[in-house]
Amino acid sequence: MKRASRSSDTVSWFAIRKPLPGERRLLLTVLSFVLPLALWCLVSYVPFIWHPDIKLTVAADREGVTTVYTAGDHVARSYFDEYANAVRRENEAVQAGEGTTRSGFSARRNNVKILRAVAPLAIEQGWISENQVTDNAAIFDVWEGLATGRLVSEKPELTPENLAIVQEDWQTLQAHWAEDPEHEMPSDPLLKLIPQGRLSNPVYLPEPHAVLLTGWKDWNAEPAEGRPSLPERYRHSLYIVFSGFFLAALAGVPIGILSGTYDFFSKLFEPFIDFFRYMPAPAFSTLLVAIFLAHDAPKIALVFVGTFFQLVLVVANTTRQLDYSLLEAAQTLGAKRLDLLRRVILPGITPSLYNDLRILLGWAWTWLVIAELIGVKSGLTEVIETQGRWRNFESVFPVIILIGLTGFFTDQLLANLRPLLFPWTPEAIGQKQGPLVRFYRWVTDQQVYVRDDKPTTSDPA
Amino acid sequence: MNNPIASWFRRAGLAALTLMVGAVASLSAKEPLKIAYSDWPGWVAWEIGIKKGWFEEEGVDVDFLWFDYVASMDAYVAGNVDAVCMTNGDALVTGATGKPSVGIILNDFSNGNDMVVAAPGIDSIQDLKGKKVGLEEGFVEHLMFLTALKKAGMNPSDVTIVNTPTNETPQVLASGAVDAIAAWQPNSGQALKTVAGSQPIFTSADAPGIIYDLLYVSPESLESRRDDWMKVTKVWYRIVDYLQDESNFDEALAILASRVSVDPAEYEPFFQGTYILSYDEAMERWQDASGLDSVYGSSRAVDAFNRSVGVYSERQDIQKYLDPSLTEALDQ
Numbered sequence: 142m143k144r145a146s147r148s149s150d151t152v153s154w155f156a157i158r159k160p161l162p163g164e165r166r167l168l169l170t171v172l173s174f175v176l177p178l179a180l181w182c183l184v185s186y187v188p189f190i191w192h193p194d195i196k197l198t199v200a201a202d203r204e205g206v207t208t209v210y211t212a213g214d215h216v217a218r219s220y221f222d223e224y225a226n227a228v229r230r231e232n233e234a235v236q237a238g239e240g241t242t243r244s245g246f247s248a249r250r251n252n253v254k255i256l257r258a259v260a261p262l263a264i265e266q267g268w269i270s271e272n273q274v275t276d277n278a279a280i281f282d283v284w285e286g287l288a289t290g291r292l293v294s295e296k297p298e299l300t301p302e303n304l305a306i307v308q309e310d311w312q313t314l315q316a317h318w319a320e321d322p323e324h325e326m327p328s329d330p331l332l333k334l335i336p337q338g339r340l341s342n343p344v345y346l347p348e349p350h351a352v353l354l355t356g357w358k359d360w361n362a363e364p365a366e367g368r369p370s371l372p373e374r375y376r377h378s379l380y381i382v383f384s385g386f387f388l389a390a391l392a393g394v395p396i397g398i399l400s401g402t403y404d405f406f407s408k409l410f411e412p413f414i415d416f417f418r419y420m421p422a423p424a425f426s427t428l429l430v431a432i433f434l435a436h437d438a439p440k441i442a443l444v445f446v447g448t449f450f451q452l453v454l455v456v457a458n459t460t461r462q463l464d465y466s467l468l469e470a471a472q473t474l475g476a477k478r479l480d481l482l483r484r485v486i487l488p489g490i491t492p493s494l495y496n497d498l499r500i501l502l503g504w505a506w507t508w509l510v511i512a513e514l515i516g517v518k519s520g521l522t523e524v525i526e527t528q529g530r531w532r533n534f535e536s537v538f539p540v541i542i543l544i545g546l547t548g549f550f551t552d553q554l555l556a557n558l559r560p561l562l563f564p565w566t567p568e569a570i571g572q573k574q575g576p577l578v579r580f581y582r583w584v585t586d587q588q589v590y591v592r593d594d595k596p597t598t599s600d601p602a
Numbered sequence: 603m604n605n606p607i608a609s610w611f612r613r614a615g616l617a618a619l620t621l622m623v624g625a626v627a628s629l630s631a632k633e634p635l636k637i638a639y640s641d642w643p644g645w646v647a648w649e650i651g652i653k654k655g656w657f658e659e660e661g662v663d664v665d666f667l668w669f670d671y672v673a674s675m676d677a678y679v680a681g682n683v684d685a686v687c688m689t690n691g692d693a694l695v696t697g698a699t700g701k702p703s704v705g706i707i708l709n710d711f712s713n714g715n716d717m718v719v720a721a722p723g724i725d726s727i728q729d730l731k732g733k734k735v736g737l738e739e740g741f742v743e744h745l746m747f748l749t750a751l752k753k754a755g756m757n758p759s760d761v762t763i764v765n766t767p768t769n770e771t772p773q774v775l776a777s778g779a780v781d782a783i784a785a786w787q788p789n790s791g792q793a794l795k796t797v798a799g800s801q802p803i804f805t806s807a808d809a810p811g812i813i814y815d816l817l818y819v820s821p822e823s824l825e826s827r828r829d830d831w832m833k834v835t836k837v838w839y840r841i842v843d844y845l846q847d848e849s850n851f852d853e854a855l856a857i858l859a860s861r862v863s864v865d866p867a868e869y870e871p872f873f874q875g876t877y878i879l880s881y882d883e884a885m886e887r888w889q890d891a892s893g894l895d896s897v898y899g900s901s902r903a904v905d906a907f908n909r910s911v912g913v914y915s916e917r918q919d920i921q922k923y924l925d926p927s928l929t930e931a932l933d934q
Contacts (some may be wrong), residue, residue: 158723202871207717207802208794211868220798257867275852275866277921364652365860431680435667436802516677517667530769 149317178349185348188340196341197471198265198297199258200226201333204241212337215344215532225336232306232332240330247417249326255310256280258334263304265293281324285313319426338384347535356539359524371524375543378520381512385444386505390498393452400453401460402486411457418450420506426515435516443515447508452501459493460486491503492563499555606850611749634663635823635830636683638674641862642786642870643876644710644815645687648862650835650844650854662833670769672738675856678703684823689742690897691904693923698914703818704925707838708897711814714807715875717747717790720782721775722799724725726755728801733781736766736774737897740913742813743784745904748911749812750804754909758911772796777788787872788862809873810899811894812903815876835928839881846880888926897924 152159161169175318184190194215202209210216216224223355234240243251260274263283273279286312287299299307310331319325342348347355364370369377399406422443429439429446463486471485512524521540528536560569561581613713639645648666657664669677678686679700679783686703688696693703724730727750736741748758750850766774772793782803783793794800806813816836824831844850852866859869879887892896901920908914 152839207714207805207871208800209790209791209868209871210795213865214795217798250851254867254870275856427676427680430682434682435669435677507702516673517669530772531788531864532792532796 159400167339173202182349184346191342192340193218194341194343195338197338198262199299199303199334199337199510200261201336202254202471203227204231212258215341216338217334218340221336221338226419228335229335235330235332243330244328248328248330251275252328252331255331256284259283259307261301262294262297265297266292268292280460281314288312297337300335302339303334303337306334318408327448334510344532345534347538351535352538352542355535356542358537359536371521371540374520374524378509378513378544379547381440381520382444382502382509383403383513384437385441386448386502387446387510388441389448389452389505390501391446393449394494394498395455397453397456398460398482398486398490400457407457410453414450414453419442422447423511426511430516437519439516439521440512443512444505444508447512448501448505451504452497455501456494456499456507459497460490462493463489492559492566494556495562501554502555503552506544509544625755629880634647634665635685635827636665636667637685638667638669638677638686640669640671640674640687641788641856642671642687642815643715643872644878646855646858646861647709647841647845647878648687648838649857653722653857654844656837656840657834660833660836662830662837663809664834670767670810672741672767675700676835678820679817683819684827685817685819688816690816690817690901690923691742691745691908693816693818694901694905694908694918695740695797695913696818697923698908698916698918702821702922704821705816705897705923706816706925706928707816707835708879708887708926708929709815709817710876710878711785711811711887712806714805714879715787715790715872716743716784716806716813717786718747718750718782718784718804719790719793719797719800719867720776720779720803722801724781724803725801726753726803727756730782731756731760734762734764734779735782735784736764736771736780737784738762738768739763739765739789740767743786745802745907746806746812748825748907749783749809753804753809775800787875788864788869791868809894811900814897814900816897818923825894828928830933832928835932837931842878842880845878859927863905881929882931883922887931888924 152162154161154165190522195218197212197214197216200210200212200214201222205231221347229241234491242248255278256277257274258267260280260283264271264274265267268283268286271278277391277505283292284307287294287304287307289500313329313331315326318324360371362370364373396410400410401407425446426443429442433439433442437457465490468481469487471481474483509520510522510525513520514526518526521544524540525537528534528540557578560566561578637648639648652664652666667674667677667683671898674683675692675696676686678688679696681701687709688703690705693705697703718727718735720730724733735747737747744763751758751760764774766780768781768785768789771785771789773796774780775783775793776796783790785793790802794802808897815836815899819828819831845854851857855866855869855873859866862869887895887897889896892902894903898920901923905918905920909917
């Protein structure tokens with residue numbers, strides 16, 4: 142076999158329980174991220190694969206219909222023609238002088254809305270800025286430009302049908318303004334632009350570039366007065382997770398170690414904790430709001446409740462895993478009860494404890510979204526929740542990805558720190574170290590320490 | 603009496619009590635008024651007063667807390683806030699089952715924003731026979747839906763109610779798990795957009811005056827800090843005056859839309875479904891009369907209704923729930 146013969150000089154890609162060489166591992170790690178991304182791009186950018194919707198670039202209201210679409214909304218392809226035709230029929234009625242009659246503010250407002258239908262397009266073309274949407278003079282300028290051909294929209298193009306409507310409306314406005322030097326809106330209805338758009342996937346699967354751009358924009362956006370910006374929200378979410386986790390560890394680690402060491406504490410605490418951990422933490426949310434009011438405290442408490450009980454049991458179990466012969470050896474050497482705990486058990490379990498806490502930190506993150514929803518919504522979750530409710534998934538995805546990246550990198554960092562913090566553990570000794578670790582080792586001269594076989598645990602009392 | 607130890611205890615107890623009362627009094631004097639509000643357009647309008655700094659101008663310290671609607675009432679019942687924005691019907695439910703409150707400001711009535719939105723193919727309430735409807739049980743949309751059934755000559759047993767949080771109704775309708783939902787804007791509008799071809803088959807405009815929106819204050823807070831609530835009332839009518847000036851329309855829309863993180867153009871139709879009452883209009887509806895044109899008449903109708911469908915059993919004293927005296931004292 143080809144594969145077998147090759148494995149004699151180099152390791153096969155599929156060798157059973159054999160680590161691959163470093164460059165192959167790196168390649169596969171990169172691929173594990175690239176593959177899903179490539180799939181996402183494929184579905185997003187190749188139109189004939191899916192694209193069941195039309196994303197509106199120009200939208201229009203319909204008379205007497207409560208459903209209001211704005212540019213950026215998605216409409217099913219099958220429904221789009223019905224929608225566009227409804228607007229066409231209204232225009233025909235207006236041309237025939239049979240349009241819905243309005244008066245006063247409502248009539249003028251209706252026309253203002255018709256004119257502003259070009260705003261999203263004008264923003265995309267860079268003709269006006271985002272806060273000029275309500276600036277009538279700027280909007281008039283765009284209409285004048287489009288009608289005279291001074292401005293030509295590219296990508297998305299204005300359909301010839303819409304271009305004709307722009308010209309006709311502009312003439313109506315000119316005629317009206319000839320008699321009205323104030324440039325007020327006429328009260329007779331103008332023609333509406335016919336909705337147009339481009340093929341797209343459903344709203345819940347935005348394109349990668351849209352996610353990136355929106356994420357970048359949201360991250361740098363100036364928030365409305367008195368509301369937190371995205372970086373502030375991020376910091377707030379980190380604060381909730383780490384506070385809840387820190388408190389849970391502060392209370393849980395001692396109880397866990399005691400329970401793992403003394404049967405007395407184990408029987409005193411563990412049965413109840415084992416019972417309590419099955420109660421889902423979110424079930425306590427209204428109770429927590431009643432006790433801790435509506436701001437940060439109930440959120441931190443929820444992360445605490447969600448983490449603490451698991452933590453105690455895991456830590457107790459880890460403590461029990463410690464090799465009993467170490468305790469016997471220490472006792473033979475004359476260690477007293479407290480010495481055993483302080484100088485054998487604690488140093489003995491610290492590396493495993495570190496690992497436990499790393500995993501439980503991930504556990505704490507999973508409570509974040511539920512925690513931030515209780516009481517007054519806050520942090521990143523508020524963005525996920527409100528933007529999700531408005532189906533602005535382009536703004537939701539970056540936040541979800543941000544949470545994922547934070548968790549991933551925190552975990553990677555902690556995992557990489559482990560051999561530095563606990564160089565005597567078998568995993569650390571067996572592992573090949575990166576240049577940074579080797580440099581650190583060299584600076585701190587820990588090589589000596591490593592060679593010394595289990596220095597802490599064999600340390601006589 | 604002459605026992606020195608007992609008398610010492612009594613005196614110490616008295617001193618402690620005085621200290622506690624003093625502490626509570628001084629604390630409550632400094633505390634801002636905590637008001638819970640949620641995403642109903644008539645209540646989001648408070649944002650104008652907040653953004654413009656009118657509360658500071660009137661010299662009242664307020665803390666507006668943003669909640670989901672049902673969560674805001676929970677917070678009120680738990681005593682976390684001094685006041686909450688509720689409909690007149692839900693104030694009765696909250697009062698009968700949790701904590702009573704007094705409505706002092708009549709913001710608006712729902713004029714179409716509350717809707718029963720049905721999936722494509724269902725064109726009337728009658729079509730819902732034997733079908734599933736998603737709504738938040740025991741609250742305002744439930745009341746509206748049962749009213750719709752009654753008007754259509756149907757019984758509550760003709761449909762299956764699926765208890766659904768109002769802010770999740772759009773997704774639930776889209777999932778096909780129910781055939782219709784009842785919700786208010788922005789959720790109802792979202793449902794309409796999410797499910798192409800869906801349409802409102804009944805709205806609050808079909809039963810105007812069935813839903814009034816008010817600011818309900820806890821009786822304790824109203825008694826101890828009446829002056830501050832008076833100032834809040836003043837700010838509300840500044841907001842109403844501001845909204846009535848059409849040149850402010852775009853700015854107002856931007857403030858409201860930003861609170862609920864939505865595009866102003868998208869928010870505009872919600873305003874049409876909310877009839878914000880001017881001072882004079884509000885005073886008319888504060889008159890105690892039968893019929894839905896009066897907030898009293900409306901509340902009585904809702905009370906009778908709630909009892910008939912078993913939301914609670916005891917008749918509520920409507921007079922205790924409504925206090926127009928602050929609005930009256932403003933006398934513009």
